[in-house]
Amino acid sequence: MNIKKSEIAFEEAKNLIPGGVNSPVRSFNAVKSSPLFISKGEGSFIYDIDDNKYIDYVQSWGPMILGHSDKDVEKATIGAIKNSFGFGAPTLIENELAKEILEVYSFADKIRFVSSGTEATMSAIRLARGYTHKNDIIKFKGCYHGHSDALLVEAGSGAATFGKPSSLGVPEDFTKHTLLAEYNDISSVQKCFEDSDDIACIIIEPVAGNMGLVPADLEFLKNLREICDKNNALLIFDEVMSGFRVSIDKENPYFATTPDIVTLGKVIGGGLPVGAFMAKANIINLLSPDGGIYQAGTLSGNPIAMNAGYATIKKIKELNPYERFSTLANKLMDGFSEIANNHNIGLQTNVRGSMFGFFFSDEEIKNFNDTNKMDKEFFSKFHYEMLQNGVYLACSAYESGFICNTMNEETVNETLGAIEKSIKAIKL
Ligand SMILES: *Cc1c(COP(=O)(O)O)cnc(C)c1O
Numbered sequence: 001m002n003i004k005k006s007e008i009a010f011e012e013a014k015n016l017i018p019g020g021v022n023s024p025v026r027s028f029n030a031v032k033s034s035p036l037f038i039s040k041g042e043g044s045f046i047y048d049i050d051d052n053k054y055i056d057y058v059q060s061w062g063p064m065i066l067g068h069s070d071k072d073v074e075k076a077t078i079g080a081i082k083n084s085f086g087f088g089a090p091t092l093i094e095n096e097l098a099k100e101i102l103e104v105y106s107f108a109d110k111i112r113f114v115s116s117g118t119e120a121t122m123s124a125i126r127l128a129r130g131y132t133h134k135n136d137i138i139k140f141k142g143c144y145h146g147h148s149d150a151l152l153v154e155a156g157s158g159a160a161t162f163g164k165p166s167s168l169g170v171p172e173d174f175t176k177h178t179l180l181a182e183y184n185d186i187s188s189v190q191k192c193f194e195d196s197d198d199i200a201c202i203i204i205e206p207v208a209g210n211m212g213l214v215p216a217d218l219e220f221l222k223n224l225r226e227i228c229d230k231n232n233a234l235l236i237f238d239e240v241m242s243g244f245r246v247s248i249d250k251e252n253p254y255f256a257t258t259p260d261i262v263t264l265g266k267v268i269g270g271g272l273p274v275g276a277f278m279a280k281a282n283i284i285n286l287l288s289p290d291g292g293i294y295q296a297g298t299l300s301g302n303p304i305a306m307n308a309g310y311a312t313i314k315k316i317k318e319l320n321p322y323e324r325f326s327t328l329a330n331k332l333m334d335g336f337s338e339i340a341n342n343h344n345i346g347l348q349t350n351v352r353g354s355m356f357g358f359f360f361s362d363e364e365i366k367n368f369n370d371t372n373k374m375d376k377e378f379f380s381k382f383h384y385e386m387l388q389n390g391v392y393l394a395c396s397a398y399e400s401g402f403i404c405n406t407m408n409e410e411t412v413n414e415t416l417g418a419i420e421k422s423i424k425a426i427k428l
Pocket residue numbers: 115116117118119121144145146147205209210238239240241242265266275
């Protein structure tokens with residue numbers, strides 16, 4: 001495979017942009033190679049600047065649930081652009097997108113839009129602290145909630161990949177209110193509440209996608225709800241990745257436990273920069289301008305981004321393709337397991353709606369500590385071989401994969417063919 005142009009572009013980028021990338025997970029450092037520069041996407045496929053074509057399971061790290069260059073989203077977005085690019089004043093489309101989202105997340109009364117997932121979680125925590133008049137927060141090892149100071153403690157994804165659980169430049173004073181608990185382990189949460197009577201909230205990814213895909217046990221989420229109620233703390237579900245990726249059906253177990261605040265991002269912007277957080281009126285009305293909790297954004301609710309988000313959410317709600325997505329994801333993971341089994345390779349897989357994840361490990365992965373058991377070396381080789389065989393997977397073993405609307409049985413079969421070839425090549 002020729003990737004000469006990408007290699008040259010990356011050399012230039014490294015002189016212009018730290019590490020050559022504008023977000024560390026893109027760097028391919030974790031798989032010890034260099035990133036591909038992408039020129040275009042079409043449905044399930046992306047093309048690099050050397051004109052190689054790949055099936056794309058990264059989908060801009062989650063947003064592109066309809067596939068690339070979806071015509072309806074394209075039309076809505078171009079239509080909006082013709083009326084200028086932004087005003088910093090209310091526009092009708094903000095109401096429309098709010099209604100569509102609040103219909104699915106019916107526990108919440110109101111939603112505020114921001115421009116990234118990082119802003120959404122940061123603001124949600126400020127809201128929880130302002131509401132409860134308490135300071136401490138509980139987060140789980142391996143959950144990623146964006147890169148704000150207080151949340152950059154044992155975060156998964158990029159932070160885990162680089163073996164730096166925290167970050168330089170974050171004063172200890174800023175993280176001393178962040179208590180760490182173990183995912184899927186209620187006793188570790190109880191211990192936090194024993195250690196502190198100042199806990200404002202628990203923040204969790206109900207389906208963790210940033211330590212690979214590790215869904216929370218439903219019983220565990222229920223227990224979190226109870227422990228929050230008992231201690232007058234709020235429960236925040238960070239669904240920036242999993243929101244509109246797992247299900248929109250209220251009967252789905254995904255919605256079995258009702259949180260106090262939900263954060264969204266990724267899919268709700270259809271590929272443009274959008275985040276959001278929502279809650280019941282008595283909580284979210286504390287936000288400025290009505291209340292005393294300040295939160296703002298020059299580009300929040302930008303009409304182009306809102307239109308892309310609205311077209312995406314509207315279409316995904318009409319299609320309601322989550323059954324089909326999980327059937328495809330299961331077919332892919334089951335086929336992968338069979339291949340791995342035939343080659344005596346330990347593999348753990350998970351599927352939730354359109355999200356899938358796999359670990360090269362003999363043992364089940366229930367939390368971040370368990371991820372130590374996976375073979376990252378093997379993942380690097382696998383990632384490389386899959387690219388050679390036309391499949392673009394996230395460049396770290398701590399990420400999830402996604403099915404999108406344009407994928408079908410053929411996509412899955414083609415991918416399984418690539419998996420078979422890749423494993424054979426590594427085993428040679
Ligand atoms: C991606 C992500 C974030 C951060 O969103 P950005 O838009 O990258 O700031 C927060 N929480 C979760 C669960 C995410 O997956």
